[in-house]
Amino acid sequence: MTPVRHPDAPAPGELLGAHYGECFGCGGEQPHGLHLQARAGEGVSITAEFTVQPAHQGAPGLAHGGVLATALDETLGSLNWLLRTIAVTGRLETDFVRPVPVGTTLYLEAEVTAVAGRKIYSRATGRVGGPEGPVAVRAEALFIEVQVDHFVNHGRPEEIKAAMSDPDQIRRARAFEVNP
Numbered sequence: 503m504t505p506v507r508h509p510d511a512p513a514p515g516e517l518l519g520a521h522y523g524e525c526f527g528c529g530g531e532q533p534h535g536l537h538l539q540a541r542a543g544e545g546v547s548i549t550a551e552f553t554v555q556p557a558h559q560g561a562p563g564l565a566h567g568g569v570l571a572t573a574l575d576e577t578l579g580s581l582n583w584l585l586r587t588i589a590v591t592g593r594l595e596t597d598f599v600r601p602v603p604v605g606t607t608l609y610l611e612a613e614v615t616a617v618a619g620r621k622i623y624s625r626a627t628g629r630v631g632g633p634e635g636p637v638a639v640r641a642e643a644l645f646i647e648v649q650v651d652h653f654v655n656h657g658r659p660e661e662i663k664a665a666m667s668d669p670d671q672i673r674r675a676r677a678f679e680v681n682p
């Protein structure tokens with residue numbers, strides 16, 4: 503089925519902000535996190551940027567492949583906010599096309615390609631040198647819709663409790679539940 507942008511999705515160009523301060527992908531409270539910033543695009547699409555830091559190295563001076571996969575995963579995960587669906591990554595297939603040096607900004611774009619029941623299919627690319635630069639990484643993913651209970655039942659109680667007592671988090675979780 504063709505993906506449908508939720509009527510209350512953020513407007514194209516709007517920054518999405520972090521879904522959780524401690525998120526390694528987008529949270530502001532993770533000193534070595536990616537601090538990835540995602541922006542709503544047209545339809546069910548997202549753009550995002552992330553600059554590779556020294557803490558993200560694998561080989562000397564180069565981004566670790568797992569960190570690049572995280573950037574793709576985070577960008578793809580942000581798409582669900584435009585569908586107003588809570589979903590987790592079930593499958594992430596990544597192509598590493600060229601090495602990405604420390605200090606490089608990765609320009610990411612992602613879109614949902616299809617939705618089938620609880621399954622959300624999407625793809626993403628990461629370019630270097632600018633939004634129109636050469637592709638360094640790309641991915642195809644399958645996200646699976648879950649209920650908020652997924653996190654409550656599986657997350658470590660300390661963090662769940664802290665997240666649920668953050669007024670903004672509760673508002674967001676509630677928004678997910680009333681706008682499925």
Ligand SMILES: CCCCCCCCCCCCCC(=O)SCCNC(=O)CCNC(=O)[C@H](O)C(C)(C)COP(=O)(O)OP(=O)(O)OC[C@H]1O[C@@H](n2cnc3c(N)ncnc32)[C@H](O)[C@@H]1OP(=O)(O)O
Binds near residue numbers: 592593
């Ligand atoms: C307070 C909280 C607020 C919320 C904050 C938002 C946080 C966002 C965070 C974002 C952070 C960034 C994002 C992250 O990093 S998310 C973190 C990384 N991901 C995970 O931890 C997910 C771990 N996996 C699971 O929990 C379960 O396996 C899930 C929930 C995914 C499915 O188990 P469940 O028992 O529910 O479902 P099912 O098994 O009946 O499967 C259903 C359908 O899906 C198909 N299928 C499943 N897996 C695969 C696969 N690998 N390849 C191909 N197909 C697959 C399956 O065949 C079936 O298809 P069909 O038979 O219907 O056709």
